[in-house]
Amino acid sequence: MNMPVRPSDLSEAAPLPIPAAAAIRFENVSKTFAARGKGAAEVRALSGIDLAVPAGSILGVIGRSGAGKSTLIRLVNGLEKPTSGKVVVDGTEVSGLDERGLRDIRRRVGMIFQHFNLLSSRTAFDNVALPLEIAGMPKAEIRRRVEPLLDMVGLADKRHRYPAELSGGQKQRVGIARALATRPKVLLSDEATSALDPETTRSILELLSSINRELGLTILLITHEMSVIRGVAREVAVIDAGRIVEHGEVFDIFTRPKHPTTRSFLGAETGRELPPYLRAHLRPEPVPGAAVALRILFRGPHATDPVISELSRELGLDLNILSGSVDEIAGRPFGTLVVSLPNDPAKLGQALTFLQARDLDTEVIGYVA
Numbered sequence: 001m002n003m004p005v006r007p008s009d010l011s012e013a014a015p016l017p018i019p020a021a022a023a024i025r026f027e028n029v030s031k032t033f034a035a036r037g038k039g040a041a042e043v044r045a046l047s048g049i050d051l052a053v054p055a056g057s058i059l060g061v062i063g064r065s066g067a068g069k070s071t072l073i074r075l076v077n078g079l080e081k082p083t084s085g086k087v088v089v090d091g092t093e094v095s096g097l098d099e100r101g102l103r104d105i106r107r108r109v110g111m112i113f114q115h116f117n118l119l120s121s122r123t124a125f126d127n128v129a130l131p132l133e134i135a136g137m138p139k140a141e142i143r144r145r146v147e148p149l150l151d152m153v154g155l156a157d158k159r160h161r162y163p164a165e166l167s168g169g170q171k172q173r174v175g176i177a178r179a180l181a182t183r184p185k186v187l188l189s190d191e192a193t194s195a196l197d198p199e200t201t202r203s204i205l206e207l208l209s210s211i212n213r214e215l216g217l218t219i220l221l222i223t224h225e226m227s228v229i230r231g232v233a234r235e236v237a238v239i240d241a242g243r244i245v246e247h248g249e250v251f252d253i254f255t256r257p258k259h260p261t262t263r264s265f266l267g268a269e270t271g272r273e274l275p276p277y278l279r280a281h282l283r284p285e286p287v288p289g290a291a292v293a294l295r296i297l298f299r300g301p302h303a304t305d306p307v308i309s310e311l312s313r314e315l316g317l318d319l320n321i322l323s324g325s326v327d328e329i330a331g332r333p334f335g336t337l338v339v340s341l342p343n344d345p346a347k348l349g350q351a352l353t354f355l356q357a358r359d360l361d362t363e364v365i366g367y368v369a
């Protein structure tokens with residue numbers, strides 16, 4: 001009988017409780033690339049990076065093109081060496097390793113890529129088997145290891161197919177199975193869903209979540225899409241011009257972003273972006289007869305309270321709802337509402353006091369005529 005394979009069947013022992021220790025630690029890491037060609041300046045790709053990825057967690061790093069994401073991730077498996085500082089992975093300082101040490105760390109660190117990097121002349125099975133063949137594992141053992149992995153990524157019936165016969169999502173599933181073949185502790189994901197459509201992206205992110213949950217694998221992923229972070233990560237670090245400018249729990253960063261880069265990434269993601277009709281009517285300064293436009297953010301426990309009706313009743317205020325949305329981020333409710341109220345400083349002050357007493361964030365975003 002064919003028993004369904006769960007990721008937990010693949011680990012050598014029963015899963016341990018998640019340790020608080022960091023699986024990956026960057027300690028004051030900088031990386032400068034030498035100037036190429038006459039007159040060219042050197043490139044400082046990373047500056048003073050301090051970042052810990054807790055064991056068993058999923059941490060997403062987001063940044064614009066050229067921000068330093070790939071350099072950061074390539075330091076983890078020793079594809080790049082830091083110019084200064086330390087990178088410690090699973091207790092080993094990677095920067096000081098010789099070739100043999102690097103081979104060992106690369107068995108403990110799997111990686112998946114935007115363009116899958118499969119060998120076109122090998123079937124799905126043989127692609128997953130490759131790192132084990134290189135490690136000199138006997139054929140029978142390779143089979144015992146690879147088949148459950150292909151089952152786990154949902155490709156049991158595609159094991160003899162070549163990459164050209166697979167969809168993008170299926171190719172990435174082969175890539176994930178191959179990355180897990182050496183039973184790594186850490187998985188690096190380099191824009192692994194950037195070439196996939198939104199639905200396939202969701203299914204790959206779900207697969208990564210279940211692997212993280214059931215195998216306790218630590219995942220460090222880099223992306224330029226907030227929706228990917230939101231779909232899978234527990235923590236997010238925002239990188240800008242080679243520096244980490246913000247880092248924290250996904251819910252906190254999404255609902256209270258501090259850095260302008262984070263805010264610009266969030267854009268439409270959390271209902272922060274105003275609808276075009278509202279943008280067209282919004283003025284930075286009051287004009288005669290204009291009302292104040294106030295943004296209210298509903299986080300966590302107060303996200304579903306009937307605050308607007310209470311505010312209107314208690315302060316005798318006429319409020320107009322201009323736009324709004326209620327959503328869920330990292331499993332917790334989060335709402336954004338833009339209301340207008342009469343441009344009366346005393347009333348506005350009372351309304352802000354009322355809302356702040358309920359721990360709601362408020363922001364006057366302009367005036368609407």
Ligand SMILES: Nc1ncnc2c1ncn2[C@@H]1O[C@H](COP(=O)(O)OP(=O)(O)OP(=O)(O)O)[C@@H](O)[C@H]1O
Pocket residue numbers: 033034043044045063064065066067068069070071072224
């Ligand atoms: N081998 C290299 N030699 C010289 N400069 C490099 C090298 N690799 C990266 N850089 C430079 O370092 C900076 C960071 O590059 P990196 O590839 O890490 O950014 P990124 O955030 O991954 O960008 P993208 O999203 O476009 O891949 C860029 O200015 C890039 O041109």
